[in-house]
Structure formats: C-alpha cells, structure tokens
Amino acid sequence: MKVLVAAATQAEVKPLLDWLEETKTPDVEVLVTGIGMAATAYSLGRYFALNRPGIAIQAGIAGSFRHERPLGEVALITREVFGDLGAEDHGQFSDLFKIGLWRHDMHPFTHHYLINPLTLFPESLQPLPQMTGVTVNTVSGETATIENLKQLYNPDVESMEGAAFHYACLMEGIPFLQLRAVSNYVEIRDKSKWNIPLAVKELNTKLKELILQLT
Numbered sequence: 001m002k003v004l005v006a007a008a009t010q011a012e013v014k015p016l017l018d019w020l021e022e023t024k025t026p027d028v029e030v031l032v033t034g035i036g037m038a039a040t041a042y043s044l045g046r047y048f049a050l051n052r053p054g055i056a057i058q059a060g061i062a063g064s065f066r067h068e069r070p071l072g073e074v075a076l077i078t079r080e081v082f083g084d085l086g087a088e089d090h091g092q093f094s095d096l097f098k099i100g101l102w103r104h105d106m107h108p109f110t111h112h113y114l115i116n117p118l119t120l121f122p123e124s125l126q127p128l129p130q131m132t133g134v135t136v137n138t139v140s141g142e143t144a145t146i147e148n149l150k151q152l153y154n155p156d157v158e159s160m161e162g163a164a165f166h167y168a169c170l171m172e173g174i175p176f177l178q179l180r181a182v183s184n185y186v187e188i189r190d191k192s193k194w195n196i197p198l199a200v201k202e203l204n205t206k207l208k209e210l211i212l213q214l215t
C-alpha cells in the first residue's frame with residue numbers, strides 16, 4: 001500500500017526519514033507541509049491532485065490539555081475541530097457554526113467535528129489513547145483562551161495542522177490517521193518546560209512500528 005506521511009516540519013520526522021533511507025523501505029512518501037493550516041491545506045491539496053495514497057498519516061508534536069498525562073505520550077487523534085475560525089463578539093469567541101455561516105452537519109463535519117471514519121485501526125495503534133484535537137493559528141497561552149477552548153470543544157490536545165489534515169482527507173475520501181506526541185502542556189507560555197526531543201523520539205518509534213505493519 002502507498003503510504004503518505006505528512007508533517008509540519010522536517011525535524012518532527014527526521015528519525016523516520018533517516019530510517020526510511022537506511023532500510024530503503026518502498027512505498028512511503030514523506031511530505032513536509034509547513035506549519036499551520038494554510039500551508040497544510042495547500043500542500044495536501046496539491047499532493048492529492050496528483051497522488052492517491054492508500055493511507056495518509058499526519059505525524060507531529062502537540063500541546064496537551066491533560067496535565068495528568070505524561071509528556072512524550074503518543075495519541076491517535078480521532079476527532080478534530082477548528083479552534084479559532086470565527087468571530088469575536090464582546091470578548092467572546094463564536095465559531096462559524098455558532099454565527100450561522102456553517103451548518104453543524106455539513107460535509108465533512110459531524111456536529112462541529114472532523115471525525116476519522118476508520119473503525120478498525122492497525123494493531124500497533126490499538127493500545128494508544130484516542131483523543132480529540134483542536135487546531136489553532138496561535139499557540140494558546142492565555143488562561144481565558146484555554147478555558148474557552150476547553151468549554152467549547154473539550155479537546156485533549158492542540159496543534160496547528162490537525163483539522164486541516166482531517167478536512168483535506170475527508171474531502172478527498174482518503175483513509176487517514178493522525179498521530180501526535182505531546183511536547184508540552186497548553187498553559188501560560190514557558191518554552192523551558194517543553195520536551196520536544198522526547199516527543200519526537202516517541203512519535204518516530206510509533207511511526208516506524210506502524211509503517212512496518214502497513215508496508
């Protein structure tokens with residue numbers, strides 16, 4: 001099966017790239033999309049116009065809203081939502097559904113969310129926690145923003161690309177998986193508390209296991 005691995009930055013999938021080159025694993029293409037929703041949508045749209053992979057995997061690091069869970073944990077993101085696409089009205093954020101520009105269940109949404117329709121996941125992913133992702137343009141670092149996202153969408157993790165990836169795959173009918181490893185908690189910004197090396201290591205270990213199973 002042809003496998004596409006999409007990542008925002010090369011650094012997030014560097015161990016995988018080295019391993020693919022070393023093992024000469026065929027049928028796996030890695031696409032570095034760039035950070036954020038616009039870059040991801042553009043890059044995937046262009047890719048899918050020319051290629052139809054059997055499965056697309058988005059792999060990256062993420063912030064976690066779950067302070068009780070460890071940094072470095074890898075999760076399968078089964079549900080995504082756009083977290084800051086909408087309007088501000090007297091200090092209160094309303095999304096495009098709330099302000100009536102989108103219908104809750106319009107394709108490819110299921111009541112606000114972009115849900116992975118796969119019901120049976122590859123064996124190597126079955127032990128992973130399944131989580132909800134919220135996708136934002138600005139990494140959340142203010143208590144009010146964080147509380148608002150929690151109240152509106154009850155997310156487990158935050159990224160800057162997940163919803164764009166789900167959207168593109170659902171629109172194109174391409175089976176997909178999103179893997180995220182937690183590099184930091186979503187909290188008042190303190191970069192010294194982030195552990196990107198640990199998240200990248202755990203993410204790539206899982207990715208290699210998954211690719212061995214799929215190819």
Ligand SMILES: O=C(O)c1cccc(C(=O)CC[C@H]2O[C@@H](n3cnc4c(=O)[nH]cnc43)[C@H](O)[C@@H]2O)c1
Binds near residue numbers: 060
């Ligand atoms: O230095 C920074 O402030 C910084 C902010 C966001 C991301 C980075 C990266 O180096 C990685 C890019 C990648 O990371 C994802 N990410 C990681 N943690 C979060 C978060 O708490 N909220 C949103 N996105 C996060 C994101 O998908 C980026 O593409 C550096």
